[in-house]
Amino acid sequence: MKRRQLFGATAALAVMAGLAGVAVAQDKTHVIGVSIPSATHGFMGGLNWHAQDTIARLEATYPQLDFVLATAGEPTKQVADIEDMVATRNIDALVVLPFESEPLTGPVKAVKDAGKFVTVVDRGLSVPGIEDLYVAGDNEAFGRVAGEYFKANLPSGAKIVVLRGIPTTLDNERVDAFEKAIDGSGIEVLDKQHGDWNRDKAFTVMQDYLSKYPKIDAVWAADDDMAIGAMAAIEQAGRKDEMWIVGGAGMKEIIKRIMDGDPQLPVNVTYPPAQISTAIELTALKYVSAAPVTGRFIIGSTLVTPENAAQFYFPDSPF
Amino acid sequence: MxxxxxxxxxxxxxxxxxxxxxxxxxxxxxxxxxxxxxxxxxxxxxxxxxxxxxxxxxxxxxxxxxxxxxxxxxxxxxxxxxxxxxxxxxxxxxxxxxxxxxxxxxxxxxxxxxxxxxxxxxxxxxxxxxxxxxxxxxxxxxxxxxxxxxxxxxxxxxxxxxxxxxxxxxxxxxxxxxxxxxxxxxxxxxxxxxxxxxxxxxxxxxxxxxxxxxxxxxxxxxxxxxxxxxxxxxxGRDLKDIFPPRRTSFGPVALEVRDFHVPPLVHGVSFTLRRGEVLGISGLVGSGRTELAEGLVGLRPHHGQILRGSAPAQVRSLPEAAAHGIAYLTEDRKERGLLLTKTLRENLTLSTLADFGAPIISRKLEDAALTRAISDFDIRAPSREMAVGNLSGGNQQKLLLAKTMLPEPEVIIIDEPTRGIDIGTKSQIYHFIDRLAREGRSVIVISSDMPEVLGLSDRVLVMRQGRVAGELAGEAIRETAVVRLVMGTSEEISQNA
Amino acid sequence: MRDRLTLSTLGPLAALFALILLGAGLNENFLSAANVTNVLARSAFIGMIAVGMTFVITSGGLDLSVGSMAAFVAGMMILAMNALQPSLGVGLPLALAGIGVAILVGLLAGLANGLLITRAGIEPFIVTLGTMGIFRSLVTWIADGGTLSLDFSMREFIGPIYYGGILGVSWPIIAFAVVVVIGEVVMRHTRFGRYCEAIGSNDKVARYSAVKVERIQLLTYVALGLLVGFATVLYVPRLGSASGSTGLLWELEAIAAVIIGGTALKGGFGRVWGTVVGVLILSLIGNILNLANLVSPYLNGAIQGVIIVLAVVLQRRKSSAEGR
CATH class of the missing domain: 3.40.50.300 (P-loop containing nucleotide triphosphate hydrolases)
Structure with a gap:
């Protein structure tokens, strides 16, 4: 259970964990509400797993902390979850990964206005300054790191295709950063369509790319679920040797293959589902230590290569 | 004005x-x-x-x-x-x-x-x-x-x-x-x-x-x-003989019903029916006539004895009734009798489809059956492929009769044989019923149409409030007698009246 | 009943033909063997399910749970194969065991739907709305929120079920074709098909005609469950995984295909070959949008929606013409 120390915020966390050690147990019980989207695809599945794991561990360590976890399949349900937490569970703090920014901004602001401590994860709210603590992956870096790898490893005139996620701000940020990074390299983006972070959809879109373009040098699938779907389509078409693929988010199966030196999967870019653990732990620290817990924690996106892949491999996570 | x-x-x-x-x-x-x-x-x-x-x-x-x-x-x-x-x-x-x-x-x-x-x-x-x-x-x-x-x-x-x-x-x-x-x-x-x-x-x-x-x-x-x-x-032609002449000779008992109950509407009904006989059942709507019929063919839960010939018959479902040679023609031809959006052929063979080949239904056999039905029952349809709902009521009723007769049942219960049908077709249907009886089959006719009951039946069973109120045969079948039993006015009072 | 060549019969065929012409005009690879194989093979899952759905809808029912059921069956199949691998080893016995599990689970799931509808007498919409949620939650729970993946070596072994074939025709296409031919014969030429139409047009008439209405209805749901099982057997080898998002909205695509094909949503008339046309139309829309950059892929759903509504408008025209 040591995996969550590995990311960008490692240093800050270590310091705080140190402080937590000295913290004295308090009499009053604090309730922390955690509201996240439900496990509809691999990345969210991993995130759910990390959230549950962290909560179980913190509850065992700190008897004075109580957690309320709710998962929602859509924004409306998430708003209702948050309202219920405030009304019926009397939470002291809220850790929220907004399903979508716009619809959640108002309700989260209401929680803040009621004097609760608010931690926002991954997707920022539409109005800045509401949250006390912001923990997120770096979408801009996620696209940029991948783009830089393409720029460095492909000759001018190379042809690539892109599989995008579900149409969202987050997806736009990643793709924009990717395109900016390859700008001026002479790499031609043949097509960029939405694979919705879904294996089946990515399989279909990739099949059609393969019918449409006789020559593809590389694929950027902005998520490992999509990378798996795309790989199956490429394999079926018998064009495995023609192109390599870069996915993202560090799914264990993909990391394993990078470790093994699969030529089709040279590298990966992290976007850690464990960021939710960081957020919950930092929020918990407010109640078990005297440390001031506010600010922004951006967990960087790192390039995973065969050399460093072992650090990113967690065989017992579902993702 | x-x-x-x-x-x-x-x-x-x-x-x-x-x-x-x-x-x-x-x-x-x-x-x-x-x-x-x-x-x-x-x-x-x-x-x-x-x-x-x-x-x-x-x-x-x-x-x-x-x-x-x-x-x-x-x-x-x-x-x-x-x-x-x-x-x-x-x-x-x-x-x-x-x-x-x-x-x-x-x-x-x-x-x-x-x-x-x-x-x-x-x-x-x-x-x-x-x-x-x-x-x-x-x-x-x-x-x-x-x-x-x-x-x-x-x-x-x-x-x-x-x-x-x-x-x-x-x-x-x-x-x-x-x-x-x-x-x-x-x-x-x-x-x-x-x-x-x-x-x-x-x-x-x-x-x-x-x-x-x-x-x-x-x-x-x-x-x-x-x-x-x-x-x-x-x-447009003379209609002297709306009703066929009475039949005179009957065969042995084909159906006997003893102490028959269809809860909660029919209580303790008993009667017999002979081959070649038409038994009319009269009574108000709600007197249990239709429920009795539906009980007899297994469409409703019932208890009591049904004997075919002298052998007891178990009838818990329509297929069981069919196996004992008992068939029922519903009073509600549009909601229970025919599929109005389907063709004549599909309607005709629906209840006896197993006889038309398995697993593949033989279109040829079906067409032959329809041809026979059209001529036997004088069904007039502009096209064999038309939806039954576009036929006139009389032709629908004839088709329904043909469908009921397809498995060659020996006991046929017909509920309201001529409701909403013109006089010409009515007469035709009366003659069909007569033909069935003369072939040695037994027919039960349930009807609210008094002339129909009087004109067709060899015997009349009158039902009131779920029980048999009386039975009339031969010369005793007169409108006044039937009405008295239907309404429940006692013999003496009406005679005095 | 022989279909007369009316607008409503020709409509879907004409739409399919127009889409093929459009695709061929936009991209020369559209009619290539590889693309045709891709489109047909990917239509096979929903196609087989839609054939089963045709019977359910024709007999006046509805099944909203098939997408979730497919995910659940896939999950159980993978789970069973991973569990049996140590004892059976990678090979044909394990593959057969997986197929057996998929078909059995599909059959039981269909039986559950059917029994709730016919024995407990609950509306099909309600029952299958319920089981839709149940199956999907179960697979998410079994997968612990993530993805259930088949062991890699086994995936290699059963991959040919999806990717292989004979004489250049892949297995999913062959299986789909077989299911369609059987479905068409059953619907047109057997008692079961005739009874489905009779029950769908008026279940009281069917009951009064000695048709065992509940049994036929039950059988339609069981057959659909079985076809979901078959479809899953083809699906799992493709990616070797199942998750909470497997088969998402397949139920609506299957229902849409059935309706586009000319089967009446209120029951009473079913057309299996029409369903096949419907499935192909829906897959081709996606394929052409991917191949041609014609309009934004965001509009894929809108184009499918327009086609569904048009199909129903044509049906209306037909029924009002029959009304007179």
Whole structure:
């Protein structure tokens, strides 16, 4: 259970964990509400797993902390979850990964206005300054790191295709950063369509790319679920040797293959589902230590290569 | 002076002209009967009068002035009200809500009490025991007809068009209806009345128009036309022998029923039926006739004994009944008998499909069966591939009879063999029934049509409140005797009366 | 009943033909063997399910749970194969065991739907709305929120079920074709098909005609469950995984295909070959949008929606013409 120390915020966390050690147990019980989207695809599945794991561990360590976890399949349900937490569970703090920014901004602001401590994860709210603590992956870096790898490893005139996620701000940020990074390299983006972070959809879109373009040098699938779907389509078409693929988010199966030196999967870019653990732990620290817990924690996106892949491999996570 | 009239009205559907220059006048304070076989054009005329159809040529005159209605409700606003045969009632609304639908009392909020009271008044006039807040869905067919009539009465009609209102009513209800018609007539309402029951027509009508094939073939005043004369005019040929002659010899007992119960409606019914015999079952709607029949063929849970010949027969489902050679022809041919959107062939073979090849159904065998049915039962269909719903009622009934007879049953229970059917087809069906009996089969005829029961049956079983009220045979089968048993008036009192 | 060549019969065929012409005009690879194989193979899952759905809808029922059921069956199949691998080893016995599990689970799931509808007498919409949620939650729960993946070596072994074939025709296409031919014959020429139409047009008439209405209805749901099982057997080898998002909205695509093909949503008339046309139309829309950059792929759903509504408008025209 040591995996969550590995990311960008490692240093800050270590310091705080140190402080937590000295913290004295308090009499009053604090309730922390955690509201996240439900496990509809691999990345969210991993995130759910990390959230549950962290909560179980913190509850065992700190008897004075109580957690309320709710998962929602859509924004409306998430708003209702948050309202219920405030009304019926009397939470002291809220850790929220907004399903979508716009619809959640108002309700989260209401929680803040009621004097609760608010931690926002991954997707920022539409109005800045509401949250006390912001923990997120770096979408801009996620696209940029991948783009830089393409720029460095492909000759001018190379042809690539892109599989995008579900149409969202987050997806736009990643793709924009990717395109900016390859700008001026002479790499031609043949097509960029939405694979919705879904294996089946990515399989279909990739099949059609393969019918449409006789020559593809590389694929950027902005998520490992999509990378798996795309790989199956490429394999079926018998064009495995023609192109390599870069996915993202560090799914264990993909990391394993990078470790093994699969030529089709040279590298990966992290976007850690464990960021939710960081957020919950930092929020918990407010109640078990005297440390001031506010600010922004951006967990960087790192390039995973065969050399460093072992650090990113967690065989017992579902993702 | 006429209230509502048609002058030289033609109407076509596509290339087919169904009305050829109809002139018709409705006078105030008169009942005008419009009679004719199914398909003669009565429904089309009523739809044109009621504003539901426009004539292709010719005029509709209201108080002598030509009118064109955009819709039925617009005609209703002018005082022309139609009582439909196919009910226009919303099944999930209450009686009161239906009667005042679209004309609710009250301002911003509905005045439920006033509407309920007004409804109660209308129902009292009709001696109808239905509660104003009963749901239409829960009512019997005859009560629904009474509600439809109450709705028309509430409209304060100047012209009332009645499309076979008595078809589903019991004897007693028909009498109430006649009293209301008399009352409306005396108030100056012009009434157009249609019915297949010619005795009703000669009793009610001040004026009779006979229709055949879309043209008027006869006009007559009260008393100018006998029932036989009407029938002859409608059919276009002499109809002396509506009923076949009685059969004289019967075979052994084919079916015996002992102490038969169909909870909660039928109690302790026993009877026997011989080969070659037609047994009539009479009784009011709700006396348990249909329930008895459905119990006998396994459509309803029952207990008691059924013997075929001398062997006991277990009948818990229709297929079991069929295995014992018992078949049932439902009274509700549109909702229980035939698939209206399917072809003749698909309807004919539906209940005996296993006999037409397995696993692949033989189209050839099916077609052959249809050809045979069409000739055996004189089914007249413009096309074999047409939907059954587009056939006339008489041809539908003949097809249903053919379907029931396909497995060659030995005991046939026919519930209302001629409801809503013209006189010519009726006579044909009576002869079919006679033919079945003469072939050595046993037939049970359940009917509300008194002449039918009297004319067809070798024996009559009368049911009242779920029990056998009496049995009549031979010369004892007389209308008065049957009515006495149906109504439950005792022998002595009626003899004194 | 022989279909007469009316607008409603020709409509879907004409739409399919127009789409093929459009695709061929926009991209020369559209009619290549590889693309045709891709489109047909990817239509096979929903196609097989839609054939089963045709029977359910024709007999007046509805099944909203098939997408979730497919995910659940896939999950159980993978779980069973991973569990049996140590004892059976990678090979044919394990593959057969997986197929057996998929078909059995599909059959039981269909039986559950059917029994709730016919024995407990609950509306099909309600029952299958319920089981839709149940199956999907179960697979998410079994997968612990993530993805259930088949062991890699086994995936290699059963991959040919999706990717292989004979004479250049892949297995999913062959299986789909077989299911369609059987479905068409059953619907047109057997008692079961006739009874489905009879029950759908008026279940009371069917009951009074000695048709065992409940049994036929039950059988339609069981057959649909079985076809979901078959479809899953083809699906799992493709990616070797199942998750909470497997088969998402397949139920609506299957229902849409059935309706586009000319089967009446209220029951009483079913057309299996029409369903196949419907499935192909829906897949081709996606394929052409991917191949041609014609309009934004965001509008894929809108184009499918327009086609569904048009199909129903054509049906209306037909029924009002019959009304007279």
């Amino acid at each position: 006429t209230t509502l009239a048609l002058a030289g009205v033609y109407r076509s559907f596509g290339p087919i002209e169904v009305l050829h220059g109809i002139d018709l006048e409705l006078h105030p304070a008169e009942v005008h009967a419009l009679i004719g076989e199914n398909g003669a054009g009565k429904s089309t005329i009523m739809k044109i009068l009621g504003g539901y159809l426009a004539p292709s040529a010719g005029q509709v005159l209201l108080d002598g002035r030509p009118v064109t209605y955009a819709s039925g409700p617009e005609a209703e606003a002018q005082g022309v009200v139609v009582i439909h045969q196919e009910f226009n009632l919303a099944p999930d609304l209450t009686v009161a809500q239906n009667i005042w639908l679209g004309r609710e009392m009250g301002g911003l909020f509905l005045d439920h009490r006033a509407m309920r009271e007004a409804t109660q008044g209308l129902l009292d006039q009709l001696e109808c025991k239905v509660r104003p807040d009963a749901r239409i869905r829960d009512l019997a067919v005859s009560d629904r007809q009474m509600v439809e009539i109450a709705k028309a009465l509430s409209r304060n009609a100047r012209v009332l068009i009645m499309d076979e209102p008595s078809a589903v009513l019991t004897h007693r209800e028909v009498e109430v209806l006649f009293r209301q018609i008399d009352r409306l007539r005396s108030q100056g309402v012009a009434i157009l009345y249609t019915s297949h029951r010619l005795d009703e027509v000669s009793h009610l009508a001040d004026r009779i128009t006979v229709l055949r094939d879309g043209a008027v073939v006869r006009r007559a005043g009260r008393g100018e036309l006998t029932e036989d004369g009407m029938a002859t005019a409608m059919v």
